[in-house]
Amino acid sequence: MRHILLTLTVLLSTCLLAFTASAQTSLSLGGFTTDSDAPVEMTADKLTVSQSDGSAQFEGNVIIAQGVIRLAASLVTVTYLEAGGIDRLNASGGVTLVTQTESAKAETAEYDLTNRQLMMRGEVVLIQGQNAISADSMNIDLASGAAVMEGRVRTVLSSEPKRSEEHTSE
Numbered sequence: 001m002r003h004i005l006l007t008l009t010v011l012l013s014t015c016l017l018a019f020t021a022s023a024q025t026s027l028s029l030g031g032f033t034t035d036s037d038a039p040v041e042m043t044a045d046k047l048t049v050s051q052s053d054g055s056a057q058f059e060g061n062v063i064i065a066q067g068v069i070r071l072a073a074s075l076v077t078v079t080y081l082e083a084g085g086i087d088r089l090n091a092s093g094g095v096t097l098v099t100q101t102e103s104a105k106a107e108t109a110e111y112d113l114t115n116r117q118l119m120m121r122g123e124v125v126l127i128q129g130q131n132a133i134s135a136d137s138m139n140i141d142l143a144s145g146a147a148v149m150e151g152r153v154r155t156v157l158s159s160e161p162k163r164s165e166e167h168t169s170e
Contacts, residue, residue, distance in 0.1 A: 074094055
């Protein structure tokens with residue numbers, strides 16, 4: 001009985017926090033930490049390189065991978081460092097970010113490789129297992145996995161534990 005009351009209290013507290021946290025919510029995203037030394041692989045239907053500003057634009061079915069993180073979008077602009085290497089990726093058009101344990105969708109995303117920050121904007125939806133969190137924006141510190149979601153934050157928490165395949169085959 002004590003366990004049930006504790007679980008109920010935690011769930012109610014979390015739900016109440018979701019309503020009062022319309023401005024900002026902090027959370028930890030273990031799946032979004034990445035190896036900054038891992039190579040960045042990019043594929044697209046079209047690549048345009050600008051010699052004037054040293055940027056590259058990937059268009060159509062863009063997929064970018066670094067370690068366990070995969071980012072897909074319609075358009076990605078890459079800004080390079082003067083010394084070589086990638087400084088920043090700006091993605092737009094149905095941005096989807098996926099790891100082994102989490103996924104997020106947004107209208108746009110900016111991935112700052114130098115500072116290891118990921119900013120997603122516009123109808124952000126984060127899925128963690130059977131739970132979902134939505135907001136206007138999400139900022140992730142990729143070094144720590146800490147995230148802040150802002151602007152009309154809404155959470156949907158599953159009350160049922162995830163069933164294993166052994167039990168679902170009946």
